Amino acid sequence: MRAVIFRLMGVIVLMLVGAGLVGWWFGPLPAALVACAVALVVIGVDTAAQLRVLAWLKWPRHDNIPTARGVWAEMLYRAARQLRLWETRVAHEEDKLKRFIEALQASPNGVILMDASDQIDWCNDTAAAHFGLDPKRDLRQHAVHLIRNPEFFAYMGAKRFDEPLLMRRNGSYGPLLLSVQIIPYGEGEKLLLSRDVTQVERTEAMRRDFVANVSHEIKTPLTVIAGFVESLRALEFSIEERDHILGLMQEQSDRMRHLVDDLLTLAHLEGDPHQPAEERMDMRQMVERLAADARALSAGRHRIKASADAGGLRGARTELTSAFSNLVSNAVRYTPPGGEVRITWRVLHPDYGDPYAEFSVSDTGIGIAPEHIPRLTERFYRVDRGRSRESGGTGLGLAIVKHALLRHQSELRISSQPGLGSTFSVRFPLARLDLAKPGQAAGAPDAPRADRESISA
Template identity: 60%
Template sequence: MSVAWRISLILLLVLLAAGAGALIDGYPGAVMAALLVLVGVVVRDSLALSRLIRWLRAPEATPTPKGSGAWAEVFYRASRQLRLWTGRVGYEESKLHRFIEALQVSPNGVILLDENNQIDWCNATAAQHFGLDVQRDLRQHAVHLIRNPEFVAYLQAGHFHEPLHMHRAGSRAQFTLSVQIFPYGDQQKLLLSQDITQLERTEAMRRDFVANVSHEIKTPLTVLGGFVETMRDMPLDDTQRLRVLDMMQAQSDRMRHLVDDLLVLARLEGDPYPPAEVVIDMPSMMTQYQNEALALSSGRHRIGMEVRTDLWVRGSPQELHSALSNLVSNAVRYTPDGGSIHLQWDAVFVDDKPRWAEFSVIDTGIGIAAEHIPRLTERFYRVDRGRSRESGGTGLGLAIAKHVLLRHQAELLVHSTPGKGSRFVVRFPAARLAPAGTPSAANAAENALKAA
C-alpha cells in the first residue's frame, strides 16, 4: 500500500474513532462534524471515480484527470499502465501488419478457413489462384467459391497429408495448382496453394529431352548395327562395301554431331558468362555468312546481303558465329529451290545514338505456323520431324543459339507466315555495340573462321 493510501486510510479511521468517541462521551456536535467530514470524503472520492470512469472510456481523446491524495496516485498509475498497454498493442499490431504484408507478397496463396470451412482471410495470390474477391468473399464457404470436384472431395475427405493438383482456367491459359490443407487451432485450417505450371512444363521437357536423346542415338546405332551385320554375313564387292561404309560414316558423324551439340549446350547452360570478349567486325562476319550460304545453297537460291559498315558488336566471335550461322543455314535448308535469302545488319538510332542493332535473316521458305514459334528454341523441338532429319540437323541448333544470345544480352525475334517465309532477327542492346574500327576487332573475324 502506498503512502498516500495509508494517509487517507489513517485519516478515515481517525474520523471514525473521533466520531465514535464523541458519541460515547455525549458530544453530538462532534459526531455531526465527523459525519460531515466523512460525507465530504465520500463525495470527493465519488467525483474522482466519476472522472476516472469518463477518462477510461476515451483516454486518447481526453486529458488525464488530476486529483489529490490517493487519487493523484490512482490517476498516475492508470495513465502509466495505459501508456504501457498502448505501446504493447501498437507493437503487436505493427508485427501483425508486417506479417500480413509478407503474406501478401508471398508467391504462394494463403487462405484461412474457420471450423465451418468459411474463408476468414486470404492473400492476393490466393485470390488470383481461385478467382476470389478479398473483401466480398470473406465468410463465404470455400466449396461455394472453389467449384472444383477434386477440391470438394479433398476437403470433405479430410486426408491432407498429400497435396492436391488442380487444373484451373485463367484469363489467358490453363494452369496447374498444388493445394494442401494444414489443420490448426480449434478445427481451423490453413490452405496453401502454389502455381506449379512451370514445374510441370520443365518436368515434361526433361522427359521429352531424355526420350529424344535416346531416340536420336538409337536410330543411327540401329542403322550401324544393321550395316555391321550385313558386312559380316553377306559377301560384298568393293563398290557395295564402300557404299555401306559411307552410310556407316554418315550415321557415325550424325551421332558425333549430336554429342558435340549436347556438350556445347551443357557448357552454355552451366556457365552464364561468355568467355573473353572482343569487338567483332560485323561487315566481315556478314561476308563470311554470305559465303557459307552460297556454299550450302550450291546455286539453288538467290542470296543477297545488306550491311551497315559503321557499327560493330562486342562478344565472343566463336559463340556468335555458331548462333548466327545456324540461322543462315536453317534458312537455306528450309527454303525451296529458286527461293531467296536476304542477310541484313542494321541499327536503330535515337538522337544520333544507336538504341539497338539487328542481325536479320529473311527467306521465302516454307514458313512456320504461329503455334510452333514459342517452342522453336526447345531442345529437339521440330516443326516437321521427317523434314528436319532429312536436312541433317540435330534439333539443338536453335537451343544453342538461344543460350548464346542470352549470354550476350541479345534476344531472338521470329516472324513467319506459312507458305510465305520467315524473318529471324537477333537484336543486340546498345551496350553491346561499338563504332567501326574499335581496337581488338582486327582478329575477330579470323578467329571465328578458325572456330568454324
C-alpha cells in the same frame, strides 16, 4: 499502505480533539454529535472521490484524470500508469499483427484462414486471384460454396490432408494448375495454402519431352549402326558394298556427334550465368566467311549473295559465329537447288532513335507456315521431321541461336511465306556496335562515305 494508516490516524485524532473540546465546554452529547459529524464529512469526501474514480475507470483516458487526494490520488496514479503500459502493449501487438498480415499479403502463395465450420475468416490477394474470391465480400462464407470444384469438395470431405491436392482452374490469364494444401490448427481451424505450379508443370513437361527427344535422336542412329555391325559380322559383302555400309555408318556417327555438340553448346548457353568475353568483330570479314561456308555447303546448287556495311560488332565471337552459321546453314538446307540465299549486314540510322545494326539471312526456299513460327526456337521442334533429318539437322540450331542472341541483348525476327521463302533477321542495339574502322579509335570522326559502301559477293 503508510498513507492509509496516516490518514486513519489523522481522522481519529481530529475526532478526538473535536469531541474533547466540545465535551469540555458543552458535555458528552454535543461531543458525540461532533465526532459523528467529522466521521460523516470524511465518509462523504471519500464517497465523492470514489464516484469520480469509478466514473473515470469506466472510460479511462489520459487527458481527463480526476483530481484526488491521499489514497485515491495514489490509486489513480497507479491505474493511469497501468493504462499507459496496457496501451503500449496493445499498440505493439497491433503493429506485429499488421506486419504479419502484410507478410501474408506479400507471400507468392495463396493463404486462406478458415474456422471450424470451414467459413473464411481471412484470405490474401493471391488466394483471391487463385480462386476468384473477394477478400471483403466473401468473408464468413463457406469455402466449398465459393471454390466450386468437385476435387476440392471431395478433398475437404475426406479430411485427409497429408498430401496436397492438384486442381485446375481458369485464371485471368489462362488455365492454372494449383497445388492446394490444408493444414489443421487450433480448435478445428484450418489453414489453406495454394501455390501456382503451372510453370513447374510446363517445365517438367519440357524436361520429359527433351529427354524423350534426345533418346529418340540418339536411338535412331545407334539402331542403324548396330544393324550394320550385325550385318557385317554375319554376312559376306564385296568391297564396294562394305565401303557403302561404312559410309552410312559414318553418316550416322557424324549425326550423333553433331547432336552431342549442339547439346553441349546449348547447355553452355543456358547454364553459364557469366557474360561472355567480348571482342570486336569486323562484320565484313564475318559475312565473307559465312558466304564462303554457304558456297561450300551448297556445292554450286544455289546462288549465294552477300553484302555488308562497314563497321564492327562487339560480342563473343564463338557464340555469334555459331548463331550466324546456324541461320546460314538452315537457309541453304531448306532452299531447293537453283534458289537464292542472301546474307546481309546493315547499319541503320533511323530519323528517330539510336542507330542499330541488322544481320539477316533471306532465302527463296520452301517457307514456313505462320502457325509454326512462334515455336521454331523450341528445342527439337521441327516443321517437317522427315525433311529435317534428311538435311542433317539436329533440331537444336534455332534454340542455340535464340540463347546466343539473348546473351547479346539482341532480337530475332522471323518472316516467312510458304512457297516464297523466309527471312531471319537479328537486330543489335547501339551498345553492341563499333562503327569505327579497324585501327580507328572509337569516337573518331566518321569515315568517308565511300568507305561505308556495301560490298557484294
